[in-house]
Amino acid sequence: MIEVPAADFSLRATLTSGQAFRWTEHDGWAYGFIGSSVLKVRQDGDRLFCESSDPALTPNRISDYFALDLNLPEILSSINVDIQVHQAIMRYRGLRVLRQDGWETLASFICASFNNIKRIEGMIERLCQAYGEPVALNGFRGFSFPTAERLARVPERSLRSLGLGYRAPYLRATARLVAEGKLPTDHLRRVDYETTKRALLGCEGVGDKVADCVALFGFEKYEAFPIDVWMERAMRYYFRHRKMTRKGLHEYARRHFGPYAGYAQQYLYHYVRNLRAAESTKHKADSTQS
DNA sequence: CGCCAGGTGCTGA
DNA sequence: TCAGCACATGGC
Numbered sequence: 001m002i003e004v005p006a007a008d009f010s011l012r013a014t015l016t017s018g019q020a021f022r023w024t025e026h027d028g029w030a031y032g033f034i035g036s037s038v039l040k041v042r043q044d045g046d047r048l049f050c051e052s053s054d055p056a057l058t059p060n061r062i063s064d065y066f067a068l069d070l071n072l073p074e075i076l077s078s079i080n081v082d083i084q085v086h087q088a089i090m091r092y093r094g095l096r097v098l099r100q101d102g103w104e105t106l107a108s109f110i111c112a113s114f115n116n117i118k119r120i121e122g123m124i125e126r127l128c129q130a131y132g133e134p135v136a137l138n139g140f141r142g143f144s145f146p147t148a149e150r151l152a153r154v155p156e157r158s159l160r161s162l163g164l165g166y167r168a169p170y171l172r173a174t175a176r177l178v179a180e181g182k183l184p185t186d187h188l189r190r191v192d193y194e195t196t197k198r199a200l201l202g203c204e205g206v207g208d209k210v211a212d213c214v215a216l217f218g219f220e221k222y223e224a225f226p227i228d229v230w231m232e233r234a235m236r237y238y239f240r241h242r243k244m245t246r247k248g249l250h251e252y253a254r255r256h257f258g259p260y261a262g263y264a265q266q267y268l269y270h271y272v273r274n275l276r277a278a279e280s281t282k283h284k285a286d287s288t289q290s
Numbered sequence: 291c292g293c294c295a296g297g298t299g300c301t302g303a
Numbered sequence: 304t305c306a307g308c309a310c311a312t313g314g315c
Contacts, residue, residue, distance in 0.1 A: 018296060109296075116295035119313055165311030170298085207298045228296035245305085246297095269296075 002050040004059045008072040010094025011043040017095055017270040019217045021108055021121045034065045036144035038137040053137045067096045079257045079264040084237045088271035102185035104145045105218025110171050110205040126162040151175035170205025193221040216262040225253045225261045234268040
């Protein structure tokens, strides 16, 4: 059993906030992958308890994946600049932006465009079952995320048969780009946001929104501020009447929230997506208490 | 059944 | 540069 100190952290909020698509829960444990290694993890207060199939998953590696080295209170105070984001922070304090694998994040968010999370999860799971490597841990059986080299050799029709729809050719083309070394994922982690985003926009199926998601979740670019339909809804708070393009919202948000705008985005996204659900459970709690 | 989903690429003004 | 449109699929 590996133990990892985890102050200012909410495993649940982090794993259910729509930045990763492959974590599942069984008997109070979360099962997922860090790279190609399975991790079984649960949180108890300020500590994580972990088991893994791979000795390479050291406490340091796990801590890095969950970005536990970052000073979250400092980040949150830097983005806590209006009442709406303040509410989101109050409700989901401890949510952190993961440091996921760049290629997996890129491929996943190509699948995520114009789609819903349930189906995204299904598509990615089928991709892994078809082209990943089987891995087991205790009773858990899963498949690692396929490499770019592997997906580059898969015919478009095979990807379509997994339910990827019109994204199939995009994913295949991007897998080829990465496999040929024309999109240096290791390098992108070390260059700035603008450079990373420009490189990502060169992939088919990657526009502004997907590029920002990949920059944020896969390449540690915390200025990135992805805008999807949920964020458009959240941003109505700032522009009740004036109609704004996504580009306008993007420029405003980056100025408004600063260098950790991506954290603000993730808190707001999770918050607005769960507004109705949170309200109804709150009413339930209120009525059972009285 | 119609509507919606972590949008993008293409086209024509 | 920007609006308008087609695009696959499955959950609800």
